[in-house]
Amino acid sequence: MRKSTALTVLGVVLGSLAGCGGxxxxxxxxPPAAGRTPVAxxxxxxxxxxxxPTLAPGPGARTPVFExxxxxGEKVVAxxxxxxMTADEGPRAAAGEHFDNPGLIDLLxxxxxxxxxxxxGRWADEYPAQARSIGADPLFxxxxxxxxxxxxxxxxxxxxxxxxxxxxADVARAAASFRKAGVRNTVPYxxxxxxxxxDASLRALAPEKVTAVQWDVISGDAFATDPDAVAEQVLDGVxxxxxxxxxxxxxxxPVTDEAVERIVPELRERGYRFVKVSDLIRAAxx
Numbered sequence: 001m002r003k004s005t006a007l008t009v010l011g012v013v014l015g016s017l018a019g020c021g022g023x024x025x026x027x028x029x030x031p032p033a034a035g036r037t038p039v040a041x042x043x044x045x046x047x048x049x050x051x052x053p054t055l056a057p058g059p060g061a062r063t064p065v066f067e068x069x070x071x072x073g074e075k076v077v078a079x080x081x082x083x084x085m086t087a088d089e090g091p092r093a094a095a096g097e098h099f100d101n102p103g104l105i106d107l108l109x110x111x112x113x114x115x116x117x118x119x120x121g122r123w124a125d126e127y128p129a130q131a132r133s134i135g136a137d138p139l140f141x142x143x144x145x146x147x148x149x150x151x152x153x154x155x156x157x158x159x160x161x162x163x164x165x166x167x168x169a170d171v172a173r174a175a176a177s178f179r180k181a182g183v184r185n186t187v188p189y190x191x192x193x194x195x196x197x198x199d200a201s202l203r204a205l206a207p208e209k210v211t212a213v214q215w216d217v218i219s220g221d222a223f224a225t226d227p228d229a230v231a232e233q234v235l236d237g238v239x240x241x242x243x244x245x246x247x248x249x250x251x252x253x254p255v256t257d258e259a260v261e262r263i264v265p266e267l268r269e270r271g272y273r274f275v276k277v278s279d280l281i282r283a284a285x286x
Contacts, residue, residue: 069241087148121147121174135183156196227258
């Protein structure tokens with residue numbers, strides 16, 4: 001579904017599999033952390049001192065929702081990656097299942113692709129060194145994806161649901177996990193698990209003063225096994241100002257890195273420049 005407006009306050013929840021939800025559960029793993037490129041090798045996409053922009057509250061002080069950049073014709077696109085892990089998946093991690101994909105992060109670094117990573121607090125607790133590394137690299141920015149990766153609206157791809165009176169605490173708990181891990185480049189953006197929200201959840205999170213970030217291009221990488229199909233879906237959907245949702249959880253999105261290896265050069269061949277979500281929002285405000 002693609003909207004004709006650049007900004008929306010009460011966006012429509014996309015009906016396709018997107019965000020981090022999946023059939024009957026949530027995403028999973030990736031290989032253990034590997035050698036990473038030093039963060040000093042990367043330059044920020046805009047002045048590091050500039051405060052991350054946010055949208056003004058919506059009607060009734062609801063949390064504002066951002067879905068894509070302004071359609072000005074400038075060929076920019078934001079790739080976003082959800083780092084998912086639910087609060088109750090500790091036993092699976094302890095049994096050897098990985099919920100990360102450091103190879104994908106390394107690929108973005110080698111390719112010099114700025115990106116926004118939406119991270120759950122539980123993921124940061126499980127992989128503090130990786131969370132700290134991503135959050136210290138000016139190539140990336142880290143948005144809040146809740147602590148538990150439970151849904152803020154039901155039904156939502158089979159995810160357990162956060163109680164309305166527990167939503168703010170869940171978001172705050174994720175932020176505390178980021179601080180504990182030493183994640184520095186955080187931005188005041190929130191991505192609803194599964195992309196599912198309603199009026200009540202927008203009202204519940206209003207005091208947090210975050211901008212909810214959705215997307216206009218679904219990569220289809222969740223549970224995909226064909227990287228070319230994922231790449232084609234992204235390449236067919238991207239327009240100037242697009243915001244793409246992908247995942248950096250290898251077992252639930254095992255071909256994302258292969259798809260990105262094709263997506264990045266092809267979009268650059270078409271004249272596209274990669275930016276972060278903060279860059280799209282900043283451009284939309286001018």
